[in-house]
Amino acid sequence: MADEEFLEEIIERETETNSTRPLMYVGPNIPKLGLAKYTVYKDGLTSEIEAAIDKIPEIYNMIINVDELINFTRNILNPSSPERQYHKIIQEKMKNL
DSSP states (O other): OHHHHHHHHHHHHHHHHHHHSOEEEOSOOBGGGTBOTTEEETTSOOHHHHHHHHHOGGGGGGEEEGGGHHHHHHHHTSTTSHHHHHHHHHHHHHTTO
């Protein structure tokens, strides 16, 4: 029983830590939706970005923890990476806004 409680405490702490980490939007600028590349969200996602995700769901995949920026930047340079594919999809969907 003590092991289960300990595990639950670790999960709860990790969840709290992850939810308080600053997030960054790293997709293309989308002025019509009020999104700018490299915008940092310190207190979670705003209603503006949630509305943008409703219109273009792939935007969600372009929101990262700030500490992941270096890896994201490396990955987006690879034409076959998921990051690059999401970026392209968002750019295409932007044309229909």
